[in-house]
Each structure stands twice: as C-alpha cells, then as structure tokens.
Amino acid sequence: MARAAEVSPITASRALRNARGVDPTLAQRVHEAAEQLGYVPDPAARALASQRSSQVIVLVPLLSNTLFVDLLEAVHRTLFPEGYHPLIGVTHYDSAEEELLLRTYLPLRPAGLLVTGFDRSEASGQLIARSGVPCVHLMETSTTPGVPCVGFSQHDAGAAITRHLLDRGRRRIAFCAAQLDPRVMQRAAGYRHCLAQAGLYDPSLELLSPERSSIALGARLFEDMLARAPDVDAIFFCNDDIAQGGLLAASRLGIAVPDRVAVAGFNDLAGSDQMVPPLTTMRTPRSEVGRAGAAMLLGMMRGSQPAPGCVELDYELVVRGST
Amino acid sequence: MARAAEVSPITASRALRNARGVDPTLAQRVHEAAEQLGYVPDPAARALASQRSSQVIVLVPLLSNTLFVDLLEAVHRTLFPEGYHPLIGVTHYDSAEEELLLRTYLPLRPAGLLVTGFDRSEASGQLIARSGVPCVHLMETSTTPGVPCVGFSQHDAGAAITRHLLDRGRRRIAFCAAQLDPRVMQRAAGYRHCLAQAGLYDPSLELLSPERSSIALGARLFEDMLARAPDVDAIFFCNDDIAQGGLLAASRLGIAVPDRVAVAGFNDLAGSDQMVPPLTTMRTPRSEVGRAGAAMLLGMMRGSQPAPGCVELDYELVVRGST
DNA sequence: TTGTACGCGTTATCAC
DNA sequence: GTGATAACGCGTACAA
Numbered sequence: 005m006a007r008a009a010e011v012s013p014i015t016a017s018r019a020l021r022n023a024r025g026v027d028p029t030l031a032q033r034v035h036e037a038a039e040q041l042g043y044v045p046d047p048a049a050r051a052l053a054s055q056r057s058s059q060v061i062v063l064v065p066l067l068s069n070t071l072f073v074d075l076l077e078a079v080h081r082t083l084f085p086e087g088y089h090p091l092i093g094v095t096h097y098d099s100a101e102e103e104l105l106l107r108t109y110l111p112l113r114p115a116g117l118l119v120t121g122f123d124r125s126e127a128s129g130q131l132i133a134r135s136g137v138p139c140v141h142l143m144e145t146s147t148t149p150g151v152p153c154v155g156f157s158q159h160d161a162g163a164a165i166t167r168h169l170l171d172r173g174r175r176r177i178a179f180c181a182a183q184l185d186p187r188v189m190q191r192a193a194g195y196r197h198c199l200a201q202a203g204l205y206d207p208s209l210e211l212l213s214p215e216r217s218s219i220a221l222g223a224r225l226f227e228d229m230l231a232r233a234p235d236v237d238a239i240f241f242c243n244d245d246i247a248q249g250g251l252l253a254a255s256r257l258g259i260a261v262p263d264r265v266a267v268a269g270f271n272d273l274a275g276s277d278q279m280v281p282p283l284t285t286m287r288t289p290r291s292e293v294g295r296a297g298a299a300m301l302l303g304m305m306r307g308s309q310p311a312p313g314c315v316e317l318d319y320e321l322v323v324r325g326s327t
Numbered sequence: 328m329a330r331a332a333e334v335s336p337i338t339a340s341r342a343l344r345n346a347r348g349v350d351p352t353l354a355q356r357v358h359e360a361a362e363q364l365g366y367v368p369d370p371a372a373r374a375l376a377s378q379r380s381s382q383v384i385v386l387v388p389l390l391s392n393t394l395f396v397d398l399l400e401a402v403h404r405t406l407f408p409e410g411y412h413p414l415i416g417v418t419h420y421d422s423a424e425e426e427l428l429l430r431t432y433l434p435l436r437p438a439g440l441l442v443t444g445f446d447r448s449e450a451s452g453q454l455i456a457r458s459g460v461p462c463v464h465l466m467e468t469s470t471t472p473g474v475p476c477v478g479f480s481q482h483d484a485g486a487a488i489t490r491h492l493l494d495r496g497r498r499r500i501a502f503c504a505a506q507l508d509p510r511v512m513q514r515a516a517g518y519r520h521c522l523a524q525a526g527l528y529d530p531s532l533e534l535l536s537p538e539r540s541s542i543a544l545g546a547r548l549f550e551d552m553l554a555r556a557p558d559v560d561a562i563f564f565c566n567d568d569i570a571q572g573g574l575l576a577a578s579r580l581g582i583a584v585p586d587r588v589a590v591a592g593f594n595d596l597a598g599s600d601q602m603v604p605p606l607t608t609m610r611t612p613r614s615e616v617g618r619a620g621a622a623m624l625l626g627m628m629r630g631s632q633p634a635p636g637c638v639e640l641d642y643e644l645v646v647r648g649s650t
Numbered sequence: 651t652t653g654t655a656c657g658c659g660t661t662a663t664c665a666c
Numbered sequence: 667g668t669g670a671t672a673a674c675g676c677g678t679a680c681a682a
Binding site for chain 2: 658659660661662
C-alpha cells in the first residue's frame with residue numbers, strides 16, 4: 005500500500021490518520037492509493053501499537069426502556085461520524101453484570117466510556133478509574149466537582165410534576181414506582197420534598213415495587229393504590245410505562261381520569277400522547293443527554309485541557325388530559 | 328506472567344485459551360498465576376496474531392421495536408458466556424447504513440455475523456461473503472439451500488391471523504401497515520393469499536404507509552381506514568404498536584372493539600395484553616430466534632462440518648378480547 | 651516534513 | 667507435551 009503511493013509506510017499511516025505534518029500532495033496520493041486498493045488499516049494492529057482502540061463502551065441499564073434507546077441513538081449520531089464506535093453493554097440494573105462488562109470490555113482499551121448514573125460497585129468504580137479511560141456519567145448530576153457528567157436533576161423534576169398536581173388542586177397525591185433505581189428514588193425524594201413543604205406528605209400514599217417496570221405492573225399498582233387509599237385524587241407514576249398501565253387499568257375499571265384521579269407520568273415515552281386521556285408527563289432530555297455527553301467525551305478523548313464538569317439540562321412539563 | 332508460572336509464553340497462551348495438549352498441572356499453574364497477577368490477555372494482540380477477534384457483529388434495523396431488543400437479549404445470553412461479545416449495529420432499515428456498518432466493523436475481523444433478513448444491497452452481500460466471516464440470517468426463512476438462517480414464515484403467520492379473523496365471521500378485513508420492510512410485505516402477502524382464497528380480497532382495504540411504525544401512526548391509520556371504508560369489520564395491523572394505536576383511537580372515538588371492528592396485531596409486544604380490550608396478536612419467537620441463531624453461529628465459528636441450513640420456528644396465535 | 655528502528659502482546663509454525 | 671522463532675500490521679520515538 006505504501007509502495008503503491010510511493011511513500012514510506014509511516015507517511016501512509018500518518019496520512020490516513022489525518023495526522024498533522026504531512027504534505028497535502030502526499031496525503032492526497034496516499035488516500036487515492038488506499039481507495040484504489042480498497043485498503044483499510046487493521047484496527048487490531050492499530051490498537052496494539054497505539055494502546056487505544058476506536059471503540060467507546062456505553063453502559064445502559066436496559067434497552068426495553070425507550071429512554072435509553074433514544075440516548076444511544078444520540079450517542080451513536082455524535083460519535084460515529086468522528087470515527088468512534090459505540091459498543092453497547094446492558095447492565096440490567098445489576099452491579100455484578102456491570103462489573104463483568106467492564107472487566108470484559110476495558111481490556112479492549114476503549115477510547116472512552118459512557119455510563120449511566122453514579123451508582124455502581126466499588127470494584128467497578130476502581131476498574132474505571134485505574135483504566136485511565138475517559139469516562140462521562142449520564143442522566144444524573146453530581147455535586148462533586150470535577151466529575152464529568154451530563155444530566156438533569158431527577159429530584160427537582162420529580163418535585164416539579166408533584167407541584168403541578170398540587171396546582172391542579174389535588175391534595176391526596178400518591179406516588180407509584182417500580183424498578184427503584186437511583187434515579188427513581190431521586191424522583192421520589194423530590195415528590196416527598198414537595199408534598200412535605202405543602203404539609204401534605206403521607207407515607208401511606210407511596211407504593212414502591214422493586215419489580216421491573218412494565219405496563220402490566222402499572223395496571224396492578226394503580227389498582228392496589230386505589231384499594232389501599234380510595235381517597236387518592238392523583239397518582240404520580242415514576243415512569244410513563246407504568247403510568248400508561250395505570251391509565252389502561254382506569255379505563256378497564258371505569259374510573260374517570262382526571263375527574264376521579266389525575267395521573268402523571270415521567271419521561272414522555274412513545275404512546276403517552278395517544279393514551280385516553282393523553283398522559284401528562286415530564287419530558288426529559290435524553291437525546292440531548294446523549295449528544296452532550298458524547299460531545300463532552302469527544303473533548304476528553306482528544307485531550308481537552310479544562311477538566312469538564314457537570315452539565316445540567318432542562319426538562320419540560322408536558323400537560324395533557326390526564327391531569 | 329509466563330515467568331510467574333515458570334513456563335514459556337506459548338504454554339501460558341495455550342493454557343489460558345484452554346487449548347488441548349497442555350499438561351493439566353502446568354495449566355493449573357498458569358491459571359493461578361494469571362489470577363494472582365490479575366493478568367488479562369490483550370484482545371488487540373490476540374486479534375492481530377490470530378486474525379480473529381471475539382466480537383460478533385449483530386445488525387438489527389431498530390432498537391425502538393422491542394422485538395429486536397428481545398432478540399438481542401437472547402443473542403447476548405447465548406454468546407457472552409461462550410466468550411463471544413456482541414457488537415450491536417443499527418441499520419434503521421437503510422441499506423446504505425448497513426453497508427457503512429459492515430465496512431466499519433468487518434475490519435475488526437469479527438468471529439461471526441448476525442444479520443436481520445435477506446434484503447440488503449449487492450455491495451453488503453459481497454462484503455459479507457468476501458469477508459469469510461460466518462453469518463447467520465435472522466427472522467426470515469429462505470428457500471435457497473445452504474443459507475444459514477433462523478426464523479419463521481412471515482407469510483404463513485400473516486395468513487394465519489387473517490384466517491382467524493375469517494373464522495370469527497369477519498368478511499371485510501382490512502390490512503394496515505407501516506415501515507413496509509420485507510417482513511411486513513411478506514405478512515401482507517399472507518393476508519392477500521388467505522383472503523383471495525376465500526374470495527374476499529379487496530385491494531381497497533389495504534392501507535400501506537412507508538412511515539416509521541408508531542402508536543400515533545396506528546391511530547391515524549385506524550381513522551383513515553374507517554373513513555375510507557366504513558363497512559370494515561376487522562383490521563389486521565402488521566405490528567402491535569400500530570395496533571395499539573388503533574385500539575386507542577377506537578377508544579377515543581367510541582368505536583366498539585370488537586363489536587363494530589375487530590382488531591388484530593402482530594408480534595405480541597409489551598402492553599398488548601393490557602389494552603382495552605386486550606389485543607389479539609401473533610406471538611413471534613424472537614427470543615428463540617436469537618438463541619437458536621446465536622447457537623447456530625457458535626457452531627459455525629467453531630468450525631462445524633455439516634453446513635447448517637434453515638431453522639424454521641413456530642409462531643402462536645394469541646386470541647384476546649379485541650377479536 | 652519525512653524516514654528509520656523498534657516494539658506493542660499474542661499466536662502460528664515447526665522443531666524438539 | 668513443550669518451546670524457540672518469527673510474524674501479525676501498525677504507531678511511537680527519535681533522528682534526519
């Protein structure tokens with residue numbers, strides 16, 4: 005290949021990497037030769053020599069929540085054109101799985117690492133830190149300075165939608181949650197904070213299930229909640245999927261929404277706008293989190309000087325018929 | 328590391344790969360030494376020397392359809408414990424994107440390749456063939472012998488659910504579809520075939536939209552279909568998400584399901600059992616497709632002698648309240 | 651700006 | 667069953 009372009013191998017190498025310090029004429033010749041020969045540099049040899057691959061490990065809890073699909077989509081759109089290749093790992097909210105994924109993929113010497121939230125095992129944290137691989141945390145914000153992260157305040161967003169229910173005149177506002185991951189618990193804290201300030205917090209109106217979030221579970225939680233506290237006049241579901249399940253249960257049981265019970269969700273997932281009635285929810289900036297997080301990582305991978313801090317994004321209340 | 332175990336590097340290499348022809352005593356010593364040192368073989372060096380990595384490229388059209396998420400989950404569960412690592416690529420039903428992904432990832436010298444269906448560009452097909460990488464096709468079946476694939480007959484499944492509607496006494500059976508990928512069109516063919524045999528095929532009852540499948544689109548298709556042919560007494564939606572949208576539209580418009588119009592979906596996605604009324608649908612074996620496809624690939628990667636052919640799996644009609 | 655010499659960490663080959 | 671040697675195909679470091 006270098007022969008075809010009549011340059012030394014190293015010049016070809018530099019030209020193909022678009023490294024600086026190569027005569028444009030030679031670079032041109034190299035690119036043409038590569039094109040004609042269909043030459044593609046071997047990523048393995050490249051990784052071995054440079055101790056760095058073009059892969060970026062992206063760890064998400066699930067793919068069954070479209071939230072993370074949107075996030076991944078944005079990450080891909082941002083990284084791929086820059087020559088970095090996302091390698092998706094699914095943790096299932098399991099720190100042991102996350103650790104195994106890190107042990108498996110960190111030896112690939114990835115160029116970067118994108119992880120969800122801050123909650124992980126001690127061992128995982130150390131694996132990341134000792135690897136020296138640039139890492140950005142997504143979906144949450146941190147108060148610790150110097151930690152690269154892009155997210156929004158789950159706490160405040162949870163409080164904001166609770167306040168919306170208060171503003172609608174509701175007084176017996178319940179909270180139904182599943183999964184109970186850190187971000188859900190932060191929303192729960194926001195809910196409590198908001199109601200406590202209003203003097204309306206009642207622990208018996210919280211229904212927390214460790215089960216995997218699903219539409220079917222939402223239906224069950226809705227029924228359980230109404231059976232337990234028939235006087236509830238609003239329910240804040242921690243995620244749109246269980247909120248949709250709640251709305252469907254209401255429809256099945258003939259319970260008027262929002263007249264008898266208002267229903268609010270979280271994340272504005274697909275289909276929420278099509279429910280009957282349409283679901284009030286909090287639109288969270290997951291695509292923007294993916295984009296900005298990947299962009300921050302790009303900077304770090306290329307050796308940005310100023311240590312990037314924490315980027316806090318906005319969420320948006322979407323008021324629809326269910327409240 | 329080899330020093331620590333007091334053996335030559337090559338013996339260590341063989342021991343760690345569990346290659347045959349190593350004294351169990353030495354192998355033991357090597358494994359212990361690796362354990363103590365926290366030694367992990369470098370995948371890049373391994374790939375460079377052996378011309379083969381442990382990665383398996385998996386190409387799916389979308390992640391927003393939980394069908395493919397289930398598929399990927401099963402693939403991961405099958406490959407990962409065997410030391411192979413799925414690398415997910417999303418094509419968005421775009422052959423140019425698929426080709427780019429192949430051009431990008433094939434140079435990694437993956438151990439195997441898992442692709443969705445048979446419909447791809449000439450160039451993509453050649454890239455795969457010339458790479459020599461073992462490849463299994465998923466979700467469809469092929470009549471061509473010798474092509475490794477795991478799937479089911481989309482055509483017959485489409486015909487079967489249409490027959491169910493006939494059996495329910497419906498005579499004006501419509502077909503609503505989105506996305507219009509090859510598998511959707513095969514279901515359409517099954518629908519036509521079934522109705523034509525019954526002498527009830529009416530092209531004006533087909534509504535095909537190239538738009539991306541979604542709940543919102545399903546609602547729109549439902550309304551359009553009823554406006555166009557008020558005498559429709561059943562609608563077969565090509566996928567559960569648009570079927571769910573149809574049911575929600577019916578609920579919103581006060582159209583009785585199934586009394587006025589029966590509704591059937593396809594794939595049995597999350598939430599279909601929670602609809603009001605619950606959605607009749609075709610349960611497709613995507614997890615089994617993932618598992619069996621990955622298992623077939625495992626055989627090929629390890630050099631199975633008998634060229635694996637086509638595995639055809641079963642689907643299952645799930646009758647619920649909507650019909 | 652370009653080139654030389656070397657090494658990255660592992661496995662293939664072939665001898666012992 | 668085990669080991670010596672070489673090579674995999676690039677990039678780094680330094681020299682020119």
